Amino acid sequence: MGEFELIEKLKKTLPDPSKRVLVGIGDDTLVARTPKERLLWTVDCLVENIHFDFNYYTPQEIGWKALAVNLSDIAAMGGTSLYALVSLAIPKRVSKKRVVEIYEGIRACAQWAGVDVVGGNVSRSLEDFFIDITVVGEANKPLLRSGAGVGEVVAITGFPGLSAAGFLALQKWGKKARKRYPLSTYQHVHPQPRLEWAKKLKGLGVTSLIDISDGLSSELHHVTGGSKVGFEIEERLLPVADEVKQIAQATNQNPLDLACHGGEQYELLMTFPLSRFSKISSSAEKDGVPLTRIGHTVSLSQGVKIRTLKGKLRPLKSKGWTHF
Amino acid sequence: MGEFELIEKLKKTLPDPSKRVLVGIGDDTLVARTPKERLLWTVDCLVENIHFDFNYYTPQEIGWKALAVNLSDIAAMGGTSLYALVSLAIPKRVSKKRVVEIYEGIRACAQWAGVDVVGGNVSRSLEDFFIDITVVGEANKPLLRSGAGVGEVVAITGFPGLSAAGFLALQKWGKKARKRYPLSTYQHVHPQPRLEWAKKLKGLGVTSLIDISDGLSSELHHVTGGSKVGFEIEERLLPVADEVKQIAQATNQNPLDLACHGGEQYELLMTFPLSRFSKISSSAEKDGVPLTRIGHTVSLSQGVKIRTLKGKLRPLKSKGWTHF
Numbered sequence: 001m002g003e004f005e006l007i008e009k010l011k012k013t014l015p016d017p018s019k020r021v022l023v024g025i026g027d028d029t030l031v032a033r034t035p036k037e038r039l040l041w042t043v044d045c046l047v048e049n050i051h052f053d054f055n056y057y058t059p060q061e062i063g064w065k066a067l068a069v070n071l072s073d074i075a076a077m078g079g080t081s082l083y084a085l086v087s088l089a090i091p092k093r094v095s096k097k098r099v100v101e102i103y104e105g106i107r108a109c110a111q112w113a114g115v116d117v118v119g120g121n122v123s124r125s126l127e128d129f130f131i132d133i134t135v136v137g138e139a140n141k142p143l144l145r146s147g148a149g150v151g152e153v154v155a156i157t158g159f160p161g162l163s164a165a166g167f168l169a170l171q172k173w174g175k176k177a178r179k180r181y182p183l184s185t186y187q188h189v190h191p192q193p194r195l196e197w198a199k200k201l202k203g204l205g206v207t208s209l210i211d212i213s214d215g216l217s218s219e220l221h222h223v224t225g226g227s228k229v230g231f232e233i234e235e236r237l238l239p240v241a242d243e244v245k246q247i248a249q250a251t252n253q254n255p256l257d258l259a260c261h262g263g264e265q266y267e268l269l270m271t272f273p274l275s276r277f278s279k280i281s282s283s284a285e286k287d288g289v290p291l292t293r294i295g296h297t298v299s300l301s302q303g304v305k306i307r308t309l310k311g312k313l314r315p316l317k318s319k320g321w322t323h324f
Numbered sequence: 325m326g327e328f329e330l331i332e333k334l335k336k337t338l339p340d341p342s343k344r345v346l347v348g349i350g351d352d353t354l355v356a357r358t359p360k361e362r363l364l365w366t367v368d369c370l371v372e373n374i375h376f377d378f379n380y381y382t383p384q385e386i387g388w389k390a391l392a393v394n395l396s397d398i399a400a401m402g403g404t405s406l407y408a409l410v411s412l413a414i415p416k417r418v419s420k421k422r423v424v425e426i427y428e429g430i431r432a433c434a435q436w437a438g439v440d441v442v443g444g445n446v447s448r449s450l451e452d453f454f455i456d457i458t459v460v461g462e463a464n465k466p467l468l469r470s471g472a473g474v475g476e477v478v479a480i481t482g483f484p485g486l487s488a489a490g491f492l493a494l495q496k497w498g499k500k501a502r503k504r505y506p507l508s509t510y511q512h513v514h515p516q517p518r519l520e521w522a523k524k525l526k527g528l529g530v531t532s533l534i535d536i537s538d539g540l541s542s543e544l545h546h547v548t549g550g551s552k553v554g555f556e557i558e559e560r561l562l563p564v565a566d567e568v569k570q571i572a573q574a575t576n577q578n579p580l581d582l583a584c585h586g587g588e589q590y591e592l593l594m595t596f597p598l599s600r601f602s603k604i605s606s607s608a609e610k611d612g613v614p615l616t617r618i619g620h621t622v623s624l625s626q627g628v629k630i631r632t633l634k635g636k637l638r639p640l641k642s643k644g645w646t647h648f
Contacts, residue, residue, distance in 0.1 A: 041460065047413050119367075134411075
């Protein structure tokens with residue numbers, strides 16, 4: 001199968017684009033209706049055996065995740081994702097059938113999110129399999145990581161450490177882990193960022209928003225740098241899921257470490273004044289989003305700290321996932 | 325050096341973005357002023373030892389080319405490039421110093437083109453080195469490959485086959501080829517798409533426009549598919565440069581094959597009514613763009629043909645560069 005034949009096959013995997021796409025796959029570039037609001041734009045890359053492994057993931061799940069991690073970035077600005085381009089570099093050992101299956105996962109995620117996959121690029125590589133997806137979105141007033149003030153509530157969606165625990169379980173038990181630890185493994189291979197709810201947060205008075213893809217501690221330090229506030233997180237408030245505790249025990253890990261530092265979690269970390277708390281939690285409840293207050297912001301000079309169960313205040317270092 | 329340290333270093337390599345960039349590197353996504361016209365968007369990937377080789381290219385040239393190939397796609401729509409995102413996947417053997425040098429080339433090309441490099445992604449890979457760049461641009465009325473009519477002039481900029489000849493020379497003689505065949509090797513490693521002139525073509529009455537990155541024959545077939553016309557190209561009109569002839573002779577290639585099928589040439593192929601010819605050529609001359617009429621469009625049923633020097637009409641098959 002030639003390059004153009006593969007592109008034709010991938011094109012057929014996708015549904016017809018929506019009306020805002022004026023020229024899709026087949027010309028030099030995409031031509032689309034311009035976003036009405038601010039342009040948001042992100043790119044993220046998955047590399048086989050660095051970010052995913054065909055032993056743990058179905059090809060469709062790899063495609064889903066490759067798109068979802070980008071949608072999470074747009075959601076973390078309070079924005080709406082519109083269009084996606086997919087750039088693949090494929091070694092010979094990966095069959096065309098598998099590439100089509102990955103595209104099926106991209107399509108499923110795109111349909112879930114209302115995003116048009118409008119083209120991309122297909123290239124050859126020698127060894128590594130590389131899936132680079134870039135997403136354009138829009139937001140009227142983007143929610144940055146720089147808006148937090150001192151004395152605000154810090155809250156997260158979901159259960160930090162769940163994805164990292166799922167990854168540990170998949171590494172230890174392979175596919176068997178999926179039956180034993182369904183929540184954590186599913187969260188790892190099939191992340192579902194809080195796309196719809198994230199759009200409401202600006203209107204609800206959220207002052208800073210970020211996703212915790214690099215791990216909670218790392219992202220707290222990012223907000224510290226952007227907003228010029230410190231954080232006091234309370235261990236007793238952290239929602240550590242049962243599966244995280246079970247997997248931590250079975251793999252000799254500390255569940256608190258998984259919750260504080262585990263990455264690849266596409267949940268939201270936010271700050272807002274206490275006065276907004278009840279409105280924001282009602283909205284989360286109504287939308288089925290688990291939201292937990294985990295601490296409060298303090299002055300920048302106090303840094304990022306965690307209050308342990310015994311009441312001691314300890315520095316919470318940035319130990320998030322890094323490839324280098 | 326950690327991931328965030330490398331990102332800091334790359335960020336410092338770049339100039340401050342222009343005012344249209346509201347939030348650049350450092351938040352979840354770029355936030356920028358929305359293009360005023362139609363949104364154009366493309367992505368293209370260079371893989372080491374597939375698309376480039378550190379033996380022939382300086383790191384800066386690799387960076388330049390990785391961005392330039394995307395700018396060429398936007399130019400081929402008659403558009404203006406605005407923003408670029410860079411996604412790198414880097415194996416351990418490639419030093420951070422080299423990555424910074426590649427970024428210097430990206431910066432140089434971005435400054436040449438007036439484009440803001442607004443962020444991207446840095447990831448680890450196991451073996452292959454990937455440079456994926458995505459560019460957003462705008463165009464009021466994009467020039468598609470689908471507008472050609474029967475009986476129009478077919479013209480190209482530049483000298484087809486020059487880049488492919490340069491590649492052959494670099495393969496055969498390594499860096500020495502750069503002194504011996506400066507035009508072709510430079511065109512291969514340092515392409516300069518016709519960004520400014522391309523923007524004028526819609527107003528001058530050009531009906532279809534495409535870049536010949538996949539090779540002239542391949543792109544003619546692309547326009548055939550889009551515009552529903554055939555082509556008659558005349559061998560006697562094809563501007564085959566002396567270096568193409570010399571390198572073809574030294575490497576036992578047919579210079580006509582290089583001109584018709586050689587890829588990685590970021591020149592423009594266009595169609596327009598004969599009545600526009602004098603205006604378009606004056607404009608090209610004024611802007612220092614070598615423009616050559618190479619044939620005319622015919623009905624779709626006649627296909628893509630070349631009239632040889634002896635006057636015979638032969639099919640011109642699509643033999644452009646393909647990775648598969």
